[in-house]
Amino acid sequence: MNCRHIATLTVMAALCIGIQLTPRPPNFEFTSLICFLSGFLFGPWFGALLGALTMFINGFLSPWGFAGIIMPFQMLGMALMGFAGGTYRKLLGNDFSSSKSLNFESACLAAFLTLIYDIITNAGYAVLFNLEIVIVLIAGVWFSIIHVASNTILFGVAFHRLVKIIGSLAGESL
């Protein structure tokens, strides 16, 4: 990782934290999109590192209080999100087809990855309070639905546009 990557990572992490700390409806967040996008643009490990770093800092600064034992699970979930972005880029290769297709695929991936993220964090909650994970998942189903739906819409609407904008800023032609 060179200086440019470190600087980008820092800026992205700051952006994520800034948005995370902004008042917003519960489970409506932009961090997943930014991490996925970063992974997509700068590689899977970059995305994973950004996701983990963001959730690590968020664990201390979150308005909901110190994350505690759930923090590693959040870090893991968000790292997976960033890593998935990079992997998706590898799967795409140079096949940058229509924006419709990219929007659709990113929305589908967002739904699935958000669900995985929720399962991981709920598992952390279950471990923390010594509960059965199924019970925790059932109890938090409406939060999961909001999370999945909001991320699906957000990815579907914004992902392709952000890829184009940031790509052109970085000098890539996507």
Add this chain to the structure above:
Amino acid sequence: MKETKRNFIMVVLVWITSVFLVSLVGAYYYVEFQKEKSANTVYVSMYNNLLKNYTSLLQNYTKLLNDYNSLAQSYETERQNLTRLLQQYESCIMGVNICIDYGNGTILWYNQTIVPLRCNLLQATRMVALVNSTYWPAYQASFVDAINGVWNKCAYYWMWYCWDEESKAWKYGNCGADLYFLSDGETVRWRYEIPNYTG
């Protein structure tokens, strides 16, 4: 990877996500249903208990009401009897005001004391206080030795007065208390004092 294959994978992922979430929603409603079902059982049991208690309360209330009515009827009958009795006795009684002055600042009033007609002062005083007296055959009258444990001592004696409505002043009693017959509404006074009898 080809676009069609990718799209297929994405559809599968969405399908998995949807199925998972729908299952969770189903489970959520099932859990809620079970909770409500058990709560409903509790509510039904509570309702039955409440109904039982209410019925019992209603029965007790009816019984209480009957008792009360019976009591009220008895009370009314008794009140009528007593009113009749009082009317019979009203012609045989009178009210007098009796004052007992202990001479030390303590003055007790017994207003509207009910006494029999043609009652003398000694009898009337005995109705409101503990009186010790001695009968003197030579005078054919009683002499009061003590009232409520306060005995005649040294130069102090229990003297009685009657209130004179005309002169608006107390008048010394001029005979033994058992020789003075009271009239209805009369005011009399006992006073523990060194007599200053001039009459």
